[in-house]
Amino acid sequence: RSFALRFRWFFLTITILGAVILGYFGTKIRTNFSPDALFLSDDHEMELVDKMKETFGESTNAIYVLYTDPYLFTPDGLTLLNKLTNHLEKAQHVAKVQSLTNMTYFRGNGQLLQVDQYLHDPPYSKEECLQWKAELVNHPFFGGLLVSRDGKSTAIMLEIEENITNDSIKKEISTQISQLTKEALPENTEFHVIGVPTIQGEYWYLVKGDQLNFIILINLIFIIILFNIYRSFDGVFLPLFVSGLSLLCLTGAAYFVDYEINIISTAIPTIVLVYGLADSIHILSRYREEYYKHQDSQTAIVCTFQAVGLACFMTSFTTFIGFASLLTAKLNAIRQFGLVSGIGVMLTYMVTMLVLPGALSLFGKPRMSGLASPDSHTRSWLDATLDRLQRWIASHIKLILISSTVLLVALLYLAINVHVDSRLLEEIWPDNPTYKSTRFIEDHFSGFLPFEILVRTNQEGGIFRPEVMRAIDEVTNFLPQTKILEKGLSASILVKSMNQALHGNDSAYFKIPDTREQIAQYFFLAEMSEDTDLLRPYISDDRSWARINGMRKDKGRKAFNETKKQVEAFMKGKIPPGVDFKITGLGVVINRAVGNIVHDLMTSIFAALLFIALVIALEFKSLKIALLSIIPNTMPLVVTMAFMTVEDIKLRIATAILFSIALGIAVDDTIHLIVRYREEY
Secondary structure, eight states: OHHHHHTHHHHHHHHHHHHHHHHHHHTTOEEOOSGGGGSOSSOHHHHHHHHHHHHHOOSSOEEEEEEEOTTTTSHHHHHHHHHHHHHHTTSTTEEEEEOTTTOEEEEEETTEEEEEESSOSSOOOHHHHHHHHHHHTTOTTTBTTTBOTTSSEEEEEEEEOTTOOOHHHHHHHHHHHHHHHHHHSOTTOOEEEESHHHHHHHHHHHHHHHHHHHHHHHHHHHHHHHHHHHOSHHHHHHHHHHHHHHHHHHHHHHHHTTOEEOTGGGGHHHHHHHHHHHHHHHHHHHHHHHHHHHOOHHHHHHHHHHHHHHHHHHHHHHHHHHHHGGGGOSOHHHHHHHHHHHHHHHHHHHHHHHHHHHHHHHHOSOOOOSTTOOOGGGOOHHHHHHHHHHHHHHTTHHHHHHHHHHHHHHHHHHHTTOOBOOOTTTTSOTTSHHHHHHHHHHHHSOOSEEEEEEEEESSTTGGGSHHHHHHHHHHHHHGGGSSSEEEEEOHHHHHHHHHHHTTTTOGGGOSOOSSHHHHHHHHHHHHTSSOOTTTTTTBOTTSSEEEEEEEEOOOOHHHHHHHHHHHHHHHTTTSOTTEEEEEESHHHHHHHHHHTHHHHHHHHHHHHHHHHHHHHHHHHTOHHHHHHHHHHHHHHHHHHHHHHHHTTOOBOHHHHHHHHHHHHHHHHHHHHHHHHHHHHO
16 A cells, blocks of 8 residues: 555556546447347347348338328318428438328239329319228228328328437437428427337437436535535545546446447446445545544555455445346346446446545645544534434344344335336336327327237248138237237238229228139239338248237336237137247337346345355354344345335336345445444454
8 A cells, every 4th residue: 555655646647547548438338228228138039039120121110200180181181291291201311201192002903903102192182082081091001000090190100221220310310300390380280209219319318418417416416415524625526536537437448348328227327426435435534533543644544545445345346246146137238237337336446446545645634524523522413413323223232133124024025016017118207208299199099119920831922821811810900909909910901902902992802812822913913013112011022921010009018918918819729730920029028028127136136145245254254244234235125125016116127226226335334334343343
């Protein structure tokens, strides 16, 4: 430690310079608020999801523009929609714009099948508009997708380019779409812009703003607290300086391991700031005690780090263990959070040990005032209160231990009944425009989140078998009868529509043809048209796979699983031999991952407690102290989870990480208390 003092300028310079350089690279960290960022990285289901993306295309890259117009199906209403559709084609990074006025569908022409524009270009007549309204509000494909069932609201679907993965660009695209919509619609017309890319961009925007505001706010709070503790410039500046350097080092380290910021990792900067502050306060308070005794700065610094250096290492190491225990989780985002947070805690310890000795020597004699003053003449009301509390605890040890154990067991019963759930918009307030837009599309249309069923046959062209296509049709028609699905889209609707188109648009032929050859012929005719975009989302190129896509609402994990069970029960006995119907997709993966949160959480915390108890037992050579430390380390976790049960606060991905943070803080206090107790004893 005297070595650290002799070369204080070297350590200060190297640490500050290194932090600045790493902080520069930290500004280049990417963000990823897509659902994929929270999913299981090693789940076998993800391989199938990726294969489906290759085969059928991306199912979550659409942005919808929605608005209500009571006069939609009038010449003026459709002309306005056509104008807006054309105007939105100016948007950058948009591959396709589709609305009622430019959508294409099947049209028969003798023995030929054409994919043609459903509505002709303006002008429109009143009679045509009324006819189109009657056809489209209950259309098997477009009803509930591009037009509401009451015919008063419409949606324009914009598919963004598949190579757009940056959330800030998605925010720019959504903002640009909103601006273009505002320009084309009459003044004061209410409209909504929503879609998975919009939600991802909104999360990026909110987190970016909240992170900055929160760091400013928490630092202001820290300044007030530190000033009341130390009443000196060094007492305020040094803890914040160390925490800031630690944060810069962590952001740079995260960049070099190719870490992406997601919804839950936004808590990491606060964790680093808090833990950096905690170690600094322990050191500064002890430094004032030692200076009061020795009246020499360098002697006080050496004595301080001899006394608390090991304790700070143990608190940092055990906190690292608490976060590292999350590596046992199945959820990739939680594993990454645990790893990066643990690295951040250890980096904070290293920066503290390198910077504080030299920095304290530069400031010289500390000011003996404030809540942390060791001078008995200036001791605060807080010291007096804690002294009285300590004396009461010492005289009621058995009562406290017994009542704490009983309370722990009682609260544990509540804690294990915590509800687990997750929604896409769970971290967005109801007054946010994105939240309101989501409610609008769910209230007036069929939702926008996919519920995917993969149909696999073991032969090329197997989907053309009539019994297979009829089974697909039965499942598609059943989907709207479930809890969260209001529409199903599949190849069977396309086949029935082609059959009807080739029979003079007679509704009696809106059915599955009787022969495999007929179905194959229809798809061959559809492929000969210039526009084959209708086919790709629902049937593979070799016609051995098909996809049924249900449009669902964001109602959470419980509703999703109930719907999944409903559909699986319906499909039993309806699947032809040699064919596999499987509910899959990102929805299945994330709901299974969320379901594993409680198991992962309990496993990781139990493992962390055992390991921490082992470390304490080895360091203090006392099994009794190790076992007793489990109670205060466990109590905050159980109390928090019990409170969540009583208040019906859902355990979800974002709230699950609180328990590792609480464990780290509890262990920190426990170790410092044990170290000081052993020293005083």
